Amino acid sequence: xxxxxxxxxxxxxxxxxxxxxxxxxxxxxxxxxxxxxxxxxxxxxxxxxxxxxxxxxxxxxxxxxxxxxxxxxxxxxxxxxxxxxxxxxxxxxxxxxxxxxxxxxxxxxxxxx
Amino acid sequence: xxxxxxxxxxxxxxxxxxxxxxxxxxxxxxxxxxxxxxxxxxxxxxxxxxxxxxxxxxxxxxxxxxxxxxxxxxxxxxxxxxxxxxxxxxxxxxxxxxxxxxxxxxxxxxx
Numbered sequence: 001x002x003x004x005x006x007x008x009x010x011x012x013x014x015x016x017x018x019x020x021x022x023x024x025x026x027x028x029x030x031x032x033x034x035x036x037x038x039x040x041x042x043x044x045x046x047x048x049x050x051x052x053x054x055x056x057x058x059x060x061x062x063x064x065x066x067x068x069x070x071x072x073x074x075x076x077x078x079x080x081x082x083x084x085x086x087x088x089x090x091x092x093x094x095x096x097x098x099x100x101x102x103x104x105x106x107x108x109x110x111x112x113x
Numbered sequence: 114x115x116x117x118x119x120x121x122x123x124x125x126x127x128x129x130x131x132x133x134x135x136x137x138x139x140x141x142x143x144x145x146x147x148x149x150x151x152x153x154x155x156x157x158x159x160x161x162x163x164x165x166x167x168x169x170x171x172x173x174x175x176x177x178x179x180x181x182x183x184x185x186x187x188x189x190x191x192x193x194x195x196x197x198x199x200x201x202x203x204x205x206x207x208x209x210x211x212x213x214x215x216x217x218x219x220x221x222x223x224x
Binding site: 041043044092102 | 145149154158159213214
């Protein structure tokens with residue numbers, strides 16, 4: 001079974017549309033993340049949730065709205081998509097304890113036309 | 114969190130040891146050194162972490178200098194599947210929810 005799974009893997013859409021990416025982890029972790037990797041391959045943290053509560057918001061535009069219905073899920077909804085939103089979005093969850101490592105999903109490649 | 118500096122790229126022959134250096138001269142006492150890698154088109158993968166002692170697991174060894182200002186990740190017998198971008202990250206024990214990636218080292222293992 002995949003530990004951290006994201007859907008869809010690929011998403012192509014027009015500017016101005018609204019889209020969502022879903023993430024689920026079956027590891028029993030309390031903390032989940034969204035990272036964005038742009039065309040230059042720079043991996044940047046966007047959000048972190050701990051037990052459904054927002055912990056980190058790295059000055060991401062409010063067009064991006066994460067939602068955590070339970071601690072196993074962290075979905076990313078994006079309104080009014082822009083060309084610059086094109087990227088690969090990675091979901092991750094953190095292992096238990098202060099030094100717990102991150103487990104990443106396989107990524108969702110979003111292309112905005 | 115302390116900043117890290119890594120060479121942008123390295124090559125290694127298959128079967129040889131790959132030694133990937135990382136400088137973290139501003140590291141503080143409560144900060145750990147983590148290594149992750151990202152194989153093309155996949156999510157980053159945890160490799161190893163350490164505080165001040167050398168560490169070894171099934172994937173790699175981590176050598177941290179006594180002053181903790183630099184470290185080396187060692188892949189003892191590199192394979193073609195080890196071709197990836199390797200990230201050295203310093204992470205505070207008091208801010209463990211935040212893992213900040215730099216630009217990493219692109220390791221190319223050749224036959």
